[in-house]
Amino acid sequence: MSPVTAHFTALDVHDVRFPTSDSLDGSDAMNPNPDYSAAYTVLRTDAGDSLEGQALAFTTGPGNDLQIRAIEGLADWVVGRSVEQVLSDMGAFSKELIHEPHLRWLGPEKGVVHMAAGAVINAAWDLRAKRAGQPLWQHLALLEPEELVSLVDFRYLTDALTRGEALEILEGMKATRAEREERLLKEGYPAYTTTPGWLGYSDDKLDRLAREAVEQGFTMIKLKVGADVADDVRRMKVARAAVGDGIRIAVDANQRWDVGPAIDWMRALAPHDPYWIEEPTSPDDLLGHAVIRRAIHPIKVATGEHVANRVVFKQLLQADAVDIVQVDAARVAGVNENLAILLLAARHGIPVCPHAGGVGLGEMVQHLSMFDYVAVSGTWEDRVIEHVDHLHEHFVTPVRLERGRYRAPLAPGGSGEMLAASVAQHRYPDGPVWTARRS
Amino acid sequence: MSPVTAHFTALDVHDVRFPTSDSLDGSDAMNPNPDYSAAYTVLRTDAGDSLEGQALAFTTGPGNDLQIRAIEGLADWVVGRSVEQVLSDMGAFSKELIHEPHLRWLGPEKGVVHMAAGAVINAAWDLRAKRAGQPLWQHLALLEPEELVSLVDFRYLTDALTRGEALEILEGMKATRAEREERLLKEGYPAYTTTPGWLGYSDDKLDRLAREAVEQGFTMIKLKVGADVADDVRRMKVARAAVGDGIRIAVDANQRWDVGPAIDWMRALAPHDPYWIEEPTSPDDLLGHAVIRRAIHPIKVATGEHVANRVVFKQLLQADAVDIVQVDAARVAGVNENLAILLLAARHGIPVCPHAGGVGLGEMVQHLSMFDYVAVSGTWEDRVIEHVDHLHEHFVTPVRLERGRYRAPLAPGGSGEMLAASVAQHRYPDGPVWTARRS
Numbered sequence: 001m002s003p004v005t006a007h008f009t010a011l012d013v014h015d016v017r018f019p020t021s022d023s024l025d026g027s028d029a030m031n032p033n034p035d036y037s038a039a040y041t042v043l044r045t046d047a048g049d050s051l052e053g054q055a056l057a058f059t060t061g062p063g064n065d066l067q068i069r070a071i072e073g074l075a076d077w078v079v080g081r082s083v084e085q086v087l088s089d090m091g092a093f094s095k096e097l098i099h100e101p102h103l104r105w106l107g108p109e110k111g112v113v114h115m116a117a118g119a120v121i122n123a124a125w126d127l128r129a130k131r132a133g134q135p136l137w138q139h140l141a142l143l144e145p146e147e148l149v150s151l152v153d154f155r156y157l158t159d160a161l162t163r164g165e166a167l168e169i170l171e172g173m174k175a176t177r178a179e180r181e182e183r184l185l186k187e188g189y190p191a192y193t194t195t196p197g198w199l200g201y202s203d204d205k206l207d208r209l210a211r212e213a214v215e216q217g218f219t220m221i222k223l224k225v226g227a228d229v230a231d232d233v234r235r236m237k238v239a240r241a242a243v244g245d246g247i248r249i250a251v252d253a254n255q256r257w258d259v260g261p262a263i264d265w266m267r268a269l270a271p272h273d274p275y276w277i278e279e280p281t282s283p284d285d286l287l288g289h290a291v292i293r294r295a296i297h298p299i300k301v302a303t304g305e306h307v308a309n310r311v312v313f314k315q316l317l318q319a320d321a322v323d324i325v326q327v328d329a330a331r332v333a334g335v336n337e338n339l340a341i342l343l344l345a346a347r348h349g350i351p352v353c354p355h356a357g358g359v360g361l362g363e364m365v366q367h368l369s370m371f372d373y374v375a376v377s378g379t380w381e382d383r384v385i386e387h388v389d390h391l392h393e394h395f396v397t398p399v400r401l402e403r404g405r406y407r408a409p410l411a412p413g414g415s416g417e418m419l420a421a422s423v424a425q426h427r428y429p430d431g432p433v434w435t436a437r438r439s
Numbered sequence: 440m441s442p443v444t445a446h447f448t449a450l451d452v453h454d455v456r457f458p459t460s461d462s463l464d465g466s467d468a469m470n471p472n473p474d475y476s477a478a479y480t481v482l483r484t485d486a487g488d489s490l491e492g493q494a495l496a497f498t499t500g501p502g503n504d505l506q507i508r509a510i511e512g513l514a515d516w517v518v519g520r521s522v523e524q525v526l527s528d529m530g531a532f533s534k535e536l537i538h539e540p541h542l543r544w545l546g547p548e549k550g551v552v553h554m555a556a557g558a559v560i561n562a563a564w565d566l567r568a569k570r571a572g573q574p575l576w577q578h579l580a581l582l583e584p585e586e587l588v589s590l591v592d593f594r595y596l597t598d599a600l601t602r603g604e605a606l607e608i609l610e611g612m613k614a615t616r617a618e619r620e621e622r623l624l625k626e627g628y629p630a631y632t633t634t635p636g637w638l639g640y641s642d643d644k645l646d647r648l649a650r651e652a653v654e655q656g657f658t659m660i661k662l663k664v665g666a667d668v669a670d671d672v673r674r675m676k677v678a679r680a681a682v683g684d685g686i687r688i689a690v691d692a693n694q695r696w697d698v699g700p701a702i703d704w705m706r707a708l709a710p711h712d713p714y715w716i717e718e719p720t721s722p723d724d725l726l727g728h729a730v731i732r733r734a735i736h737p738i739k740v741a742t743g744e745h746v747a748n749r750v751v752f753k754q755l756l757q758a759d760a761v762d763i764v765q766v767d768a769a770r771v772a773g774v775n776e777n778l779a780i781l782l783l784a785a786r787h788g789i790p791v792c793p794h795a796g797g798v799g800l801g802e803m804v805q806h807l808s809m810f811d812y813v814a815v816s817g818t819w820e821d822r823v824i825e826h827v828d829h830l831h832e833h834f835v836t837p838v839r840l841e842r843g844r845y846r847a848p849l850a851p852g853g854s855g856e857m858l859a860a861s862v863a864q865h866r867y868p869d870g871p872v873w874t875a876r877r878s
Contacts, residue, residue, distance in 0.1 A: 031540045062512075062541040063552070069508050070551070073501075101470045102501040108694070108722070108745055111550020112509070113502070156721040159698040159730065255547070259598040282595040283547070284750040286725075287757055291598065306547060308747075311723040318726055 006047035006083040011075040011120065013068045014040040016418065017061055017428040018359060018391060019437065024200030026060075026357065026388075029226030029256040032200075035061035036359045036391060037428070039068045040418060041119040043127055045083045053127030054417040057119040058330045058358040064428065070116035073103075078120060087128040091151040094121050094336040098153065110308035114333055121334030122364065126414035136414040137370035140335070141177060145170035148375070152340045153310075160314045166343045173378045180374045188405030189370055190219070192250065192384040194357060196239070197223035203238050210242035217404030220248035220275065220384055226256030229268055236272040245273075252278035255306065259288040263295040276300035276324055283307045289321035302326055305355035309333070310340045317348040328355040329364035335414075338368050346377045356386040362399045363392070363415040366406050394422035445486035445522040450514040450559065452507045453479040455857065456500055456867040457798060457830060458876065463639030465499075465796065465827075468665030468695040471639075474500035475798045475830060476867070478507045479857055480558040482566055484522050492566030493856040496558040497769045497797040503867065509555035512542075517559060526567040530590040533560050533775040537592065549747035553772055560773030561803065565853035575853040576809035579774070580616060584609035587814070591779045595750045599757055605782045612817045619813045627844030628809055629658070631689065631823040633796060635678070636662035642677050649681035656843030659687035659714065659823055665695030668707050675711040684712075691717035694745065698727045702734045715739035715763055722746045728760035741765055744794035748772070749779045756787040767794040768803035774853075777807050785816045795825035801838045802831070802854040805845050833861035 020026050021033040037060065043053035057067050077097055078086070086093050097117040098109060106113045129139040140148070149166045193216075196209030206223075213221050223239055225232040232251075239249055251274045257265060262280035277299055281288045283306035293301040304326030307313055316322045325345045327338050345352050354369055356362035362385070369385050377383075385406055392398035396417040400407040409415050426433050459465050460472040476499065482492035496506050516536055517525070525532050536556040537548060545552045568578040579587070588605045632655075635648030645662075652660050662678055664671040671690075678688055690713045696704060701719035716738055720727045722745035732740040743765030746752055755761045764784045766777050784791050793808055795801035801824070808824050816822075824845055831837035835856040839846040848854050865872050 031544070034540070034544075060541045060544045063545045066505075066509055066512055066551070067545065070505055073505055101473070102499045105470070105473075105499045106502045106506065106551050106554075107549075110546075110723070110747060111552065112505070112545050113550065115545075154697075156697055156724055156727070159727060258593075258595055282750045284549075284748065285595055285754065287754045288595070288598060308549060309723065311721045315724065315726045 010044040027200035028224040028254040030254040037064040053123035055122030118334040137367040141374040192220035199224040222250040226253035248275040449483040466639035467663040469693040476503040492562035494561030557773040569852040576806040580813040631659035638663040661689040665692035687714040
């Protein structure tokens, strides 16, 4: 029997790790041996409807335990509270988690505590969308503009985006939402693939995977760069020869360079027509990104997967430092802060192309781009969601790619739910995948 | 008997909390009820000399356990290693802790993991100075310029400060170090006091404490502001009447405002001649600080206690966003990163006025200002170290103030060592101070 008012009963966090460092999947100039890992977060209630809220924070292995501890530390802010009250005012809930003074001291609004808030907020959104019986992108895209702006924390944003300006953007898209939703369901959202380009791959493997990507319908691929310039020029040639001139090739330095070296390196790659350079330097260095962008025009500059919060995104846009904003589902404080970032980008006319490597990030972030298309920017021109072809099999509703495009998820929720068997198998350190490696 | 080669044997981290929220000491517009707390870090060795390295990360209570867990997570990078090897190349050691890819993913270089690196690096410096038999400020000021630049991580800095430029600054000060050291030992380093100005204090208490500060020899006091503009105007009048026109009054908003409100608020306070506004907005918003600074000139703008790392400090200087750089001993990655920040500030001719509220922050940060005076900027003109008159009694060598100036510490080390009895009394949650409160 379900109680009259449901309450949150538990915030469970699981340490789930995949031994991806074995195959150098995911290897780049700054992360030579990542074990893609999830601080997998499950919000439970006593509603009696068997629905749970699932989401994750993503890490690269060691340190996942610290991320888990940070999420567990938020249990007191959730457990025992009315499910209806929390879910019906997600703006208030997210502000409460983010501005709690003692946790704020440990950021503010950055790093482990901020990602922890993001995991809990995303889990709550997953539950809310499931209760509504809608995929998250659609659930968001059905909200009134007034409710959407109530979700946004405008603190520190008002010199770049006011509540009124945000409302205007959303109101302007409302009348045509339905036709874009229909088109999205029919055509899917454009994607690009990073699968060919990991730094640890041989030239042959790069060549083969790049050709396969084009055959699969992708119109853009991405290469990791930044370890050795001669290698990168050679790999860029291999990739260009494999895909031809009609396909975009983005490159990604994963923060490897200082400003000067970034410019020099990109000039060396320029003859092979790179489309964007991603994370050329520190994600904190917005002024550095602006200098690089001016120096390497017309090559575009992209960043965001490690940008700590909406305040830094605001400045990247104010300083004309980027051509492309890369949101990450799990780096900032969840759906609410990402909504702020989508609105900032729309206000500046800058395309959002999400980061979606790792584990589960594609599953979660696709909802943001699809919502953006239907209700915020209203376009997918020059917008692509990253796709990396691994670890999707561990999710209940994995991403579906067809001819280089993400099919819109139809299942209720935010798609962050993992298979129970996958969680059990990869639980660290006591799951069978890990115990077998030590025996 | 001491081994031929000493090794680190333990990294102990203690949860030490003081119930400061009882008295509203430390209350401000963003932190209404802090319990000043330390993730107190002790590095032990088998050298047999009874010396330990002590330092702390500072938090405001809840979350101190997470900070401790982050520091404990660094034990594998320290325990078992040669003491001599680590201490003789602190540049390499600090870079290793900061750039470890899996921990970097949780920042990068910000928040809980970055403060954890800072605690360990500062503890190692404390040990090194103790082994040299010198107070840390003097130990650093006796190093050759070549060794000092080897301590700095120039990654992401070279567009603003190269190794050669840093060396030039240090070489330029070398010949006159001795005379400044002598003057420092004789006169002490200028201080200002925040003791009168906590937001929770009554006007009478503010008036009394402000008058006492002037009698004690301080030439600058600071008021917390940002909760209510009418209150702040009234409190500013009270303070100005108490101290007269010859004394500087700084104000501190603790990140309370957006850009527009910061400007309006400071214009309301301007008739009472505030000297600087500290943390008017988000510490991440360097462009916002620049706008505020231009708008409220000649009132100065200061920030830094929550600035995540040297990359953000670099940009605050590049954007002409601040008049004053406020370093914090425990927010960034320790002595090494603070050395980078001192050099950046010197290169831009901007004074450094450290943050030193909290617990133990004054004890630790005074060494940085004194080293800066002797070996980096070569001046204390318009430079003041914050002083807050509480919790010093818990330290083995507490700060010594005389006539509004910090006396230079003479005891070996970095002054972060707490009294064993204080640690035992305030251990959370099982120390007697805390068990008594629950009974």
